[in-house]
Amino acid sequence: MKKVSLIAVLTSLMILAASAFSFAAGELTLVSSYPEDGQKNTSMENLGVKLKFSGPINSKEAKATDADKFAIYDEDGKVVPTKILFSDKNDGLVLVLADPDEGFTAKNNSEYRLVIDEGVADNDGNVLAEEQTVTFKTYNQRVNNIVNMAMMFIMFGGIMFISVRQQNNQKEEEESKKDAPKEAAFNPYKEAKKSGKSLEEVKAEQAKKEEKEAKKKARKKKKTEDQPEKKIDNCAELLNNVYHVHAPAPVSKEDRSIEALKEMRRAENKGSKGRSKKK
Numbered sequence: 067m068k069k070v071s072l073i074a075v076l077t078s079l080m081i082l083a084a085s086a087f088s089f090a091a092g093e094l095t096l097v098s099s100y101p102e103d104g105q106k107n108t109s110m111e112n113l114g115v116k117l118k119f120s121g122p123i124n125s126k127e128a129k130a131t132d133a134d135k136f137a138i139y140d141e142d143g144k145v146v147p148t149k150i151l152f153s154d155k156n157d158g159l160v161l162v163l164a165d166p167d168e169g170f171t172a173k174n175n176s177e178y179r180l181v182i183d184e185g186v187a188d189n190d191g192n193v194l195a196e197e198q199t200v201t202f203k204t205y206n207q208r209v210n211n212i213v214n215m216a217m218m219f220i221m222f223g224g225i226m227f228i229s230v231r232q233q234n235n236q237k238e239e240e241e242s243k244k245d246a247p248k249e250a251a252f253n254p255y256k257e258a259k260k261s262g263k264s265l266e267e268v269k270a271e272q273a274k275k276e277e278k279e280a281k282k283k284a285r286k287k288k289k290t291e292d293q294p295e296k297k298i299d300n301c302a303e304l305l306n307n308v309y310h311v312h313a314p315a316p317v318s319k320e321d322r323s324i325e326a327l328k329e330m331r332r333a334e335n336k337g338s339k340g341r342s343k344k345k
Contacts, residue, residue: 094192095120096182097158099200107205110172114138114148114163115180115200121188122157128189135183136162141176158188175206 097118101108115138123132129152138146147168153159162180164170179201186194258268 092192094186094188094194096198101202103200106203108202110204112163113172114161117160119158119188121190121192123160123188124152124154125189128187132186135186137181138162138164139179146170172204174208175204177201177203
């Protein structure tokens with residue numbers, strides 16, 4: 067009986083240990099990736115994939131175990147040189163980047179494939195049960211260049227059209243000014259023939275007319291030159307709350323009292339009223 071009970075106890079302990087081990091070594095999952103699987107028009111600069119796992123992968127053991135479980139392949143099936151970066155701050159974040167220092171150059175409008183091997187483990191021993199694949203395609207640089215060139219031609223064409231149109235408008239304005247009828251010079255012979263007057267009479271009338279215009283311009287000029295500037299002698303007559311002071315303020319403390327100031331103001335008002343009546 068003792069042997070049977072001992073075997074039963076040992077068996078139960080082994081079952082508990084196995085269940086505890088299986089619980090510790092749970093399943094690790096890939097939560098997200100950028101680019102996503104099947105994404106197109108991705109950037110050619112810093113080509114790579116950002117991965118987010120369900121568990122932290124930043125311990126020395128996890129980094130050593132998982133360093134060779136990520137690989138990027140081009141559309142010809144060739145392995146792209148990569149560098150794997152594990153984040154110490156963001157748990158579960160892994161960056162798989164193409165390494166330009168190894169001579170890699172991303173191709174235009176080309177498909178790349180990231181393969182994550184099964185068995186990737188996190189810090190707690192949870193492992194990735196199945197292989198994961200993320201496929202993405204770089205953008206078509208040629209199409210982008212064509213679109214950009216077309217937009218530049220349209221923009222420069224619009225600028226040229228506007229500038230040419232402005233030049234044409236300026237030419238039309240200048241030509242219209244040239245074609246505008248000018249005031250004809252006085253012709254005494256033509257005027258004498260038209261009016262039936264003698265040549266001397268026509269010349270005399272024109273001389274009087276020109277003399278009259280000259281005097282008119284001279285009077286107008288003299289009027290503007292001789293017009294005096296208006297000076298304001300008493301600002302208190304034009305501005306509110308401005309008072310004309312006829313004498314300096316009193317110096318003694320007694321004269322500075324409110325009653326003394328009021329009396330001084332009354333005297334000033336009487337003086338101003340008297341001056342206005344005289345005027």
